[in-house]
Amino acid sequence: MTSVLTEPKARQTRVSLPVFRSDFMADAHEASADKRLQTAMDNSVTKRDMGRKTTLAELPDANALRELAGQIKRHTLDHLDYYLELLETNVKKQGGQVHYAADSQQANALIVEIAKRTGSQLVVKSKSMVSEETELNDALTEAGIEPLETDLGEFILQVDHDHPTHLVMPVVHKNAADIGHIFERYFKTDFTDNAQTLAEMARVHLRNRFNEADLGVSGVNFAVAETGSIVVCCNEGNGRMCVSRPRIHVALMGMEKLIPALDDLPVFLKLLARSASGQSLTQYSSIVSGARRPGEVDGPEEFHLIIMDNGRSRILAGEYRDTLRCIRCGACLNSCPIYRKVGGRTYGSVYPGPIGALLTPLFNGLEQHKHLPHASSLCGACFEACPVKIDIPKFLIMLRGDQVKAHITPWAERAIFKLWTVGLRYGWTYRLSQIAQRIGMRLLKDKQGWIKNLPPPVNGWTKQRDFPAPAKEDFRTVYKRYRQQQRQAGGH
Amino acid sequence: MAAELKKIDLLDDDARRESFLSTIRQALGHDAKSPSPKPDSRPIRSERLLRQVESDSPQLVNRWIEKARGNGMTVVESTFSRAAEPVIEFLMAHKARTLMVNFSSNPAPAIEEKLVSAGYELHHWGDADCMKQAFKCDASLTDCRYGVADSGGFLVWSDPKFGRSSTLTTAVHIVLLPKRLILADLIDAMPKILSDNNGQMPSNAVVINGPSKTGDIEMKLVTGVHGPKYLCAVILGD
Numbered sequence: 201m202t203s204v205l206t207e208p209k210a211r212q213t214r215v216s217l218p219v220f221r222s223d224f225m226a227d228a229h230e231a232s233a234d235k236r237l238q239t240a241m242d243n244s245v246t247k248r249d250m251g252r253k254t255t256l257a258e259l260p261d262a263n264a265l266r267e268l269a270g271q272i273k274r275h276t277l278d279h280l281d282y283y284l285e286l287l288e289t290n291v292k293k294q295g296g297q298v299h300y301a302a303d304s305q306q307a308n309a310l311i312v313e314i315a316k317r318t319g320s321q322l323v324v325k326s327k328s329m330v331s332e333e334t335e336l337n338d339a340l341t342e343a344g345i346e347p348l349e350t351d352l353g354e355f356i357l358q359v360d361h362d363h364p365t366h367l368v369m370p371v372v373h374k375n376a377a378d379i380g381h382i383f384e385r386y387f388k389t390d391f392t393d394n395a396q397t398l399a400e401m402a403r404v405h406l407r408n409r410f411n412e413a414d415l416g417v418s419g420v421n422f423a424v425a426e427t428g429s430i431v432v433c434c435n436e437g438n439g440r441m442c443v444s445r446p447r448i449h450v451a452l453m454g455m456e457k458l459i460p461a462l463d464d465l466p467v468f469l470k471l472l473a474r475s476a477s478g479q480s481l482t483q484y485s486s487i488v489s490g491a492r493r494p495g496e497v498d499g500p501e502e503f504h505l506i507i508m509d510n511g512r513s514r515i516l517a518g519e520y521r522d523t524l525r526c527i528r529c530g531a532c533l534n535s536c537p538i539y540r541k542v543g544g545r546t547y548g549s550v551y552p553g554p555i556g557a558l559l560t561p562l563f564n565g566l567e568q569h570k571h572l573p574h575a576s577s578l579c580g581a582c583f584e585a586c587p588v589k590i591d592i593p594k595f596l597i598m599l600r601g602d603q604v605k606a607h608i609t610p611w612a613e614r615a616i617f618k619l620w621t622v623g624l625r626y627g628w629t630y631r632l633s634q635i636a637q638r639i640g641m642r643l644l645k646d647k648q649g650w651i652k653n654l655p656p657p658v659n660g661w662t663k664q665r666d667f668p669a670p671a672k673e674d675f676r677t678v679y680k681r682y683r684q685q686q687r688q689a690g691g692h
Numbered sequence: 693m694a695a696e697l698k699k700i701d702l703l704d705d706d707a708r709r710e711s712f713l714s715t716i717r718q719a720l721g722h723d724a725k726s727p728s729p730k731p732d733s734r735p736i737r738s739e740r741l742l743r744q745v746e747s748d749s750p751q752l753v754n755r756w757i758e759k760a761r762g763n764g765m766t767v768v769e770s771t772f773s774r775a776a777e778p779v780i781e782f783l784m785a786h787k788a789r790t791l792m793v794n795f796s797s798n799p800a801p802a803i804e805e806k807l808v809s810a811g812y813e814l815h816h817w818g819d820a821d822c823m824k825q826a827f828k829c830d831a832s833l834t835d836c837r838y839g840v841a842d843s844g845g846f847l848v849w850s851d852p853k854f855g856r857s858s859t860l861t862t863a864v865h866i867v868l869l870p871k872r873l874i875l876a877d878l879i880d881a882m883p884k885i886l887s888d889n890n891g892q893m894p895s896n897a898v899v900i901n902g903p904s905k906t907g908d909i910e911m912k913l914v915t916g917v918h919g920p921k922y923l924c925a926v927i928l929g930d
Contacts, residue, residue: 240910243910243911244907244910244911247911258744259741259744260740260741260742260743260744261740261741264738264741265741265742268735268737268738268741271735272734272735272737275731275734275735278720278731279720279728279731280716280720281713281716281717281720281722281728282728282729282730282731284713284716285713285727285728288709294893294895298705298709299705299708300705300708300709300711300712300713301708301712302708302711302712302715306708350918351908352906352908352909352917353906353908356908369907369908369911370908371908371909375910376909376910376912379909395909395910395912395914396912396914398909399906399909399914399916399917400916402917403916403917403918406918407827407918411827427886427893428893429893435904435905435906435917436904436905436906436917436918436919437860437904437917437918437919437920438917438918440856440860440898440918440919441860441918443896444856444857444860444896445857455716460734461734462882462883462885462886463737463879463882463883464737465882466737466742466877466878466879466882467737467741467742469878469899470742470878477907479901480759480842480843480844480901481843481845481878481899481901482901483763483900483901483902483903483904483905483919484898484899484900484901484904484919485898485899485901486896486897486898487885487893487896487897487898488895488896489893489894489895489896489897490893490895491895492850492895493850493851493852493894493895494852495851495852496850496851496852496855496895497817497818497822497823497852497855498823498826498850498855498856498857499850499856499895499896507712509712509715509716513715513716513719514719516716516719516720517718517719517720
């Protein structure tokens with residue numbers, strides 16, 4: 201198997217995901233100090249995590265079901281070539297068209313070409329992280345075609361020229377007042393922060409646009425190879441509008457979204473909404489199989505499925521294949537103490553949180569995203585939350601190892617770990633290093649016995665914490681003396 | 693900003709397809725040019741892990757009602773002969789005067805007569821202007837294919853008689869669900885989509901679990917974002 205390291209240089213440096221921000225440490229500090237962000241995260245993300253646990257408990261054996269879901273995804277990935285061809289065959293049997301896109305440029309170009317050929321001027325979009333990957337909106341705009349987000353959260357971000365910071369709750373970083381001001385500017389109306397009123401404003405505005413739109417773009421939660429169907433799960437109903445009202449429907453999917461058969465679908469439907477938002481199912485689970493049939497009054501006249509690679513085949517080929525199991529539920533984000541603190545923007549690209557810390561370096565290369573594999577305390581909460589059992593901590597550790605092998609880590613860190621290895625190798629080197637450490641640390645302590653300022657390059661440790669100086673004597677010395685005293689006293 | 697797009701020729705799909713599939717085959721260690729072999733087996737889904745409600749459960753209907761109410765639906769029980777009463781009551785509560793009516797397989801002429809007598813303006817799916825009326829009407833009245841007790845939802849699918857819009861575009865939606873059509877679990881409902889359609893998938897099948905909603909704004913629950921704001925299920929028994 202190849203790995204990120206053994207990839208030819210040209211492929212390693214090819215960026216697949218857009219990079220919005222690149223100073224992880226500065227962004228993390230800023231986000232941690234942002235009280236509004238912290239409040240928003242506490243309100244939203246922790247509630248979702250609790251909801252997940254509550255609704256998973258409804259299932260006969262949630263842990264075993266997650267195991268099964270992971271196995272189905274692994275099986276599909278191991279035979280992805282077969283299932284892609286099966287999906288294509290069955291989509292075409294229903295009159296749909298299938299297009300393959302090697303990268304985001306091709307995906308965008310395909311959609312632009314379909315729009316141009318069908319004379320589409322307005323494209324309505326339901327929530328799609330894959331379209332964020334490709335920056336589809338920019339491509340459409342440059343081609344003179346108007347893209348319009350219809351998910352409430354995505355619509356707010358579009359009018360505010362911002363990016364989503366969560367896979368499922370895109371506008372989690374904004375409060376009602378923020379949104380009220382955004383709508384005040386956009387709709388040129390009086391300010392309100394009433395959520396129902398704000399939603400109503402968006403409904404009225406978007407409703408008219410659905411009727412004007414020529415083309416609807418949706419993402420794909422699952423693609424069922426056996427039936428040639430795609431599944432779109434949503435709560436608002438905009439997903440249903442996008443796949444039903446316009447005369448052309450384009451579904452854009454990452455190639456890993458496949459599942460083999462219709463009887464696999466309940467496994468994932470029962471886990472997805474529970475993991476994402478603590479619901480037993482989303483309000484609408486749509487199974488779309490092509491365009492409208494003869495005699496049907498509504499539904500699109502044409503259905504196009506675009507299957508995109510954009511770097512996934514590199515991951516498929518290597519030891520990180522299981523990261524492609526991800527069903528983009530956001531459960532790992534909701535459970536992650538780091539994400540809750542630093543928010544989604546800090547991760548710098550399309551996918552935030554633990555899964556983003558894995559995928560972004562895998563797609564774009566470790567060099568550009570050095571901090572992401574370390575944006576984790578390895579507590580394992582993400583692994584416990586993941587409905588398809590991606591062992592995220594294990595893969596993060598592997599990425600850290602890849603960084604070391606590629607000499608991407610700071611020289612000082614490598615030097616310290618080298619010294620540490622030497623110190624741990626033999627008993628005498630260990631004792632010697634302990635003596636040296638004790639002497640050195642005790643020189644740094646203050647009158648109360650605390651070390652508050654370590655010198656560079658380890659001064660980062662004491663920027664935000666103090667720790668006690670080592671004791672005068674180490675345990676071995678104390679224990680040796682204790683044993684001597686015992687022997688002298690006639691003990692063992 | 694997106695880099696300038698190279699013009700792509702849709703007609704060159706075959707070349708792109710071969711290159712794409714070849715890359716996947718190589719990534720999996722398969723022969724790049726040969727069609728991919730069918731897997732010998734696949735993970736078996738265990739009903740024990742999935743089934744939340746037994747199909748012979750005497751509490752099927754009650755379970756459905758409890759879950760549907762939890763999802764935000766209004767649920768009323770009635771008989772076939774008196775079904776118009778809760779329908780009219782719900783319409784009055786939400787000041788709805790115009791209705792889009794769409795029944796796929798269980799038409800209810802008796803209800804329609806009573807609605808007309810009560811002064812409601814009815815439009816029917818399939819009429820020449822039904823697409824426009826689906827957006828203009830205050831409410832819609834439909835049946836559904838099945839109820840699904842484990843989640844408290846109901847299943848609809850489109851065909852020449854049943855539209856997508858009739859369960860989607862009005863602010864008020866009333867669905868009639870006979871008790872006998874309530875299935876226990878989602879794993880019972882999925883095979884029905886194929887078996888009731890001669891082994892073919894309909895163009896659009898939807899499990900509807902409640903009114904349109906979002907928590908995007910500070911996790912405050914808001915209903916009626918794009919789909920119906922008010923959803924009432926009338927459970928019909930003899």
